[in-house]
Amino acid sequence: MDWGQYLFVREEIPEQLEKILSRKRSWRETPAGKGVVLLCSGTDPYQTKQTANVTRGVVEALSRHNKKVRILTRGLLWVNDIDILNRTNVIVGMSLPYLNDELSRQIEPQAPPPSERYKAMLAGHKAGCRMYVAVAPTPPNMTLDDFKRHLEKIMCINPEVIFWEPINARGTNGKRMIAAGLNFTDSIRHKNSWAECFTRQWNDIETAAREVGCEDRLHIWPDPELRGFVDDIKLDHWLYKPTVEKWDNLTSLNPRKLGDNSS
DSSP states (O other), X not given: OOTTSOOOOOTTHHHHHHHHHHHOOOOOOXXXXXXXXXXXXXXXXXXXXXXXXXXXXXXXXXXXXXXXXXEEXXXXXXGGGHHHHSSTTEEEEEEOSOSOHHHHHHHOTTSOOHHHHHHHHHHHHHTTOEEEEEEEEEOTTOOHHHHHHHHHHHGGGOOSOEEEEEOOOSTHHHHHHXXXXXXXXXXXXXXXXXXXXXXXXXXXXXXXXXHHTOGGGEEEOOOGGGBTTBOHHHHHHHHSOOOOOOOGGGTTSOHHHHHOOOO
8 A cells, every 4th residue: 555545553552652661761862852752753643533542642651751742743633632732841833834725635635724724723822832833845836925924824823943844746756746736846856956946945934034033943954965956064054953942941840740730
């Protein structure tokens, strides 16, 4: 089966994780990673009710042991878990490359529309959740003005970090995009044109962030394949730059504030 056509749900993970954490005496932290657990890079943790139940159990286990948690999702089910996600050791992010529902139906037909994701993020922000946004992947027809309007909307949720990268139409991605009727696909299918688009949008979103007043929150997700198209110092800066979430003040907090809502 192709990617996206199957889902393996491991309902035993929260229990297994609790056993491991209860025995663990050390926790490796690096300057870049800061000991943060990402849920998750391989599959969406809130795509179905089953995965949402697993995710809730995992977050509760990690919080009981005072671990830092970063969630990234396109799903909407996380709003049902706001009672455990509005803790200081958790930050919630959603992929929100644009607010065009029609375009989203072509690029990511299985995902909730961006307008609904934005409403979920507003709800999370209102409930006191720490938030971030992945403005990714952006289509090549987004302009400087588009980025400015988008960032202005995003700042309404007060994100700690705004990640960005453009869409990649090389390889099988490009074939799927052509099949979806995305007319801009041919303009970025080859490495040179892809790199040209990447660098143009990189400049545009940095300019937009300066004008909107959120440049200090912007974090570029660069591609090593840009070497030769982008200055090596600039590329290496972003390849190895830690993110700017506010984790440093957590070490002095009472553990009950991190993982226990009881009185």
